[in-house]
Amino acid sequence: MAAPVLEGPSTSTWTNWVGNQSFTPTFGAAPLDEQEVATLVRQAAERGVGVRVAGAGHSFTPVVETSGLLLDLAAMRGVLHTDPVNKRATALPGTRVRDFYEPLWDAGLALRNQGDIDTQHIAGAVATATHGSGTRFTSLSGVVRGMRIVTATGEVLDVGEDDPDLLRAAQVSVGMLGVVTQLELDVTDAYRLREQVGLRSWQDVMERWNDLVADHRHFGFFWLPSEESGALYNLQGHGQRMTDQCYVKVYDEVGPDVPDDDTEGRRVDRCYRIFPMVYDRNFHELEYFVPLEHGPQALEAMRELMLSSLPDSVYPLEVRTVGADDAFLSPQYGTATTVISVSGKPGTDYWSYLRSVDALLSDFGARVHWGKLHFLTPERLHALYPRADDFIALRRELDPEGVFLNDHLRPLFA
Numbered sequence: 001m002a003a004p005v006l007e008g009p010s011t012s013t014w015t016n017w018v019g020n021q022s023f024t025p026t027f028g029a030a031p032l033d034e035q036e037v038a039t040l041v042r043q044a045a046e047r048g049v050g051v052r053v054a055g056a057g058h059s060f061t062p063v064v065e066t067s068g069l070l071l072d073l074a075a076m077r078g079v080l081h082t083d084p085v086n087k088r089a090t091a092l093p094g095t096r097v098r099d100f101y102e103p104l105w106d107a108g109l110a111l112r113n114q115g116d117i118d119t120q121h122i123a124g125a126v127a128t129a130t131h132g133s134g135t136r137f138t139s140l141s142g143v144v145r146g147m148r149i150v151t152a153t154g155e156v157l158d159v160g161e162d163d164p165d166l167l168r169a170a171q172v173s174v175g176m177l178g179v180v181t182q183l184e185l186d187v188t189d190a191y192r193l194r195e196q197v198g199l200r201s202w203q204d205v206m207e208r209w210n211d212l213v214a215d216h217r218h219f220g221f222f223w224l225p226s227e228e229s230g231a232l233y234n235l236q237g238h239g240q241r242m243t244d245q246c247y248v249k250v251y252d253e254v255g256p257d258v259p260d261d262d263t264e265g266r267r268v269d270r271c272y273r274i275f276p277m278v279y280d281r282n283f284h285e286l287e288y289f290v291p292l293e294h295g296p297q298a299l300e301a302m303r304e305l306m307l308s309s310l311p312d313s314v315y316p317l318e319v320r321t322v323g324a325d326d327a328f329l330s331p332q333y334g335t336a337t338t339v340i341s342v343s344g345k346p347g348t349d350y351w352s353y354l355r356s357v358d359a360l361l362s363d364f365g366a367r368v369h370w371g372k373l374h375f376l377t378p379e380r381l382h383a384l385y386p387r388a389d390d391f392i393a394l395r396r397e398l399d400p401e402g403v404f405l406n407d408h409l410r411p412l413f414a
Ligand SMILES: Cc1cc2nc3c(=O)[nH]c(=O)nc-3n(C[C@H](O)[C@H](O)[C@H](O)COP(=O)(O)OP(=O)(O)OC[C@H]3O[C@@H](n4cnc5c(N)ncnc54)[C@H](O)[C@@H]3O)c2cc1C
Pocket: 017, 018, 052, 053, 054, 055, 056, 057, 058, 059, 060, 063, 064, 073, 093, 094, 114, 115, 116, 117, 119, 120, 121, 122, 123, 124, 125, 126, 127, 128, 129, 130, 131, 132, 174, 175, 176, 178, 179, 180, 181, 279, 369, 370, 371, 372
């Protein structure tokens, strides 16, 4: 097969899934394998053109944007290998989270945890530290044990546990170290979950916070500021009043003796059938992470802010937890976190609201989700992420010309 050649200018505009980011790169390419990726990156670097990769486009921030070469790795998809003895799975970068389900289950394995949706490419989800809920688990980045990365010179770098600093930098890199062409994940034995969902008062949830966090494999909730809130995220109130209520979701592992869908009507099923939710493209999300122990205080302040500053707010406040890891740019670096998300309504000017959320949560030492709207400055980056300098040093060593930077990332990481 002929080697791919950069041809441009491209006329196709790339738009993310929710539609708040779009741009037209000069070049576009959809390589079929690692060798093609390397050839394309080399050509771009020789021409002084920047390179970014598009995953499934589910980030709200301009993390994909480039005026140079945009790579689409959707064809580099699939689970390559499962290892039930060492509990490992190896996959191509464009493998969607949902593509892991059957191959892992057939090998007696499963992802340890996952987020609210399963359409992300694994490389995209890992690049931004995509997470689910539960302090016993890290984000998807925290379970990465190896990667292959095409660097700015077009060389392939094997990243593994023998170079812990490089691995910790690569686990959450927002695409800045190069093009990820393969990932090895730590997985677990296949498990089934029982879901319990229901409305509880704010006071009840706050009083029982420590138990809810400690006693369940997964605990999270949506606080609903108005009657319409639930419908926006497809949450059912079953006729109950929803205003100022918490829609609580708890998942626990069950043994083989528990039948699917138990006698009380609670869903019991393979883990991967319980985790995913259905979202409409009607929200623009900001998500911040505060140290776990500050959660209740930060949440009280958030509820107060939403009731006082945005009385007509209809978007729920989503609350989750994530366990600690040691990836340099991870929001969970060195600490478990309480995760707090809010959303603006597309088509409205929600920026002052999001800025007031940013100001409030900054007082609690909040770190940001790289894929969701945020207001991080270089000063805050260095104050909040103790290994930011180490990440930047490695980034400069691997990519001194900044081939993999873009206008959104350069001010923070050049
Ligand atoms: C409806 C919805 C629900 C969501 N739920 C959650 C949730 O529960 N938990 C959570 O944490 N987040 C959640 N997110 C955010 C989402 O998981 C992240 O933004 C994630 O990065 C999206 O993955 P993607 O494949 O769409 O990547 P993209 O958004 O396309 O890209 C993300 C980053 O990865 C880089 N990248 C992608 N592939 C490669 C590669 N092969 N090599 C190098 N860099 C690469 C891109 O350049 C970009 O910087 C949600 C988003 C939406 C829209």
